[in-house]
Amino acid sequence: MAVIDIANPTRFLKLVNRLLPWLAAVTVLMFVYGLNGALHAPDDYQQGATVKIMFLHVPSAWLGMFAWGVMSVAALGTLVWRHPLADVAAKAAAPIGAAFTFLCLVTGSLWGRPMWGTYWVWDARLTSVLVLFLLYLGVLALYWTAEDPGRGARAAAILTLVGAVNIPIIKFSVDWWNTLHQPASVFRMGGSTIDPSILHPLFAMAIAFTLLFVTLHLAAMRNEILRRRVRAMRLMQAQGAVA
Amino acid sequence: MMSDLGPHADFIIASYAVAIFVVAAMTAWIVLDYVTQRRTLDDLEERGVTRRSQRSSKAAP
Numbered sequence A: 001m002a003v004i005d006i007a008n009p010t011r012f013l014k015l016v017n018r019l020l021p022w023l024a025a026v027t028v029l030m031f032v033y034g035l036n037g038a039l040h041a042p043d044d045y046q047q048g049a050t051v052k053i054m055f056l057h058v059p060s061a062w063l064g065m066f067a068w069g070v071m072s073v074a075a076l077g078t079l080v081w082r083h084p085l086a087d088v089a090a091k092a093a094a095p096i097g098a099a100f101t102f103l104c105l106v107t108g109s110l111w112g113r114p115m116w117g118t119y120w121v122w123d124a125r126l127t128s129v130l131v132l133f134l135l136y137l138g139v140l141a142l143y144w145t146a147e148d149p150g151r152g153a154r155a156a157a158i159l160t161l162v163g164a165v166n167i168p169i170i171k172f173s174v175d176w177w178n179t180l181h182q183p184a185s186v187f188r189m190g191g192s193t194i195d196p197s198i199l200h201p202l203f204a205m206a207i208a209f210t211l212l213f214v215t216l217h218l219a220a221m222r223n224e225i226l227r228r229r230v231r232a233m234r235l236m237q238a239q240g241a242v243a
Numbered sequence B: 001m002m003s004d005l006g007p008h009a010d011f012i013i014a015s016y017a018v019a020i021f022v023v024a025a026m027t028a029w030i031v032l033d034y035v036t037q038r039r040t041l042d043d044l045e046e047r048g049v050t051r052r053s054q055r056s057s058k059a060a061p
Helices: A009-040 A049-081 A084-116 A124-145 A149-163 A166-176 A196-242 B006-046 B052-059
Strands: none
Touching: A009 A049, A009 A084, A009 A196, A049 A084, A049 A124, A049 A149, A049 A166, A049 A196, A049 B006, A084 A124, A084 A149, A084 A196, A084 B006, A124 A149, A124 A166, A196 B006
16 A cells, blocks of 8 residues: 555545554553563652653653644644645544643643642743643644635645744743743753653653553544544435435 | 662653553544544435535436
8 A cells, every 4th residue: 555545534544444453452561561661660760750751851841742742743734735634634643642642741731840849930941831831722722613614724734833932932941031940851952851761660660651642643543533424424415405 | 570660650651641542532533533534424414415516427328
């Protein structure tokens, strides 16, 4: 099967139906492995056992931004090529990305309270992630409230592309401004500053979260294709009743 | 052996509890949505309602 064939919704559904059980199984196995590593990782010399929150917080943050990246590529597909699967992909990714961003904010607050002495501070990193969450809510509102799905999709795609500016702001906020949030410690020039005994479980959890995103995204895309078929059939049924 | 969670155990446990809740809720929502859409689609097909593309593929020789 050529890659272009997957762009056909019917062929895409067949592929997803075959892939999903395997993806779900691999995701569960990766979570078992990652959580085992996370729960048995040594305490940090400064942060103690609270470093265990990092195994949830950092992958959630990455996935919150990654999902927006997926939506941005899909938004181009919607606006430039008007491909129906592009809009399906964007709409399916939005609630999942919002959930990961919410998780990032909550776990960050719960980590911040014992380490910084506060749940929240209006510094550049925290504020830009909150803006990302609000942008997700804006995109979801456009999808869920638009009377004409096509117009809603185009409006959501434009907001997604505008909001993509926020992704590098989140990434570099800790370098550009003086923030309470620590600077980059995993992907940075000169290598990671995290000890391998903590870094390895972090990568395992990041892979597990990414697999979870892929699994849920494909499942949500399948749902969206079915929803559109139901809508099309109801329209046909209504037209038949009128005629 | 899992280490002692120390004086901030409540924050660590709360973080994992929230994560489990969010992931479980998201998964349940997607699974339930699939069941609902599949059932509605099957119901419409049983009543003989077809999409335009299905009609044209049936009409094709």
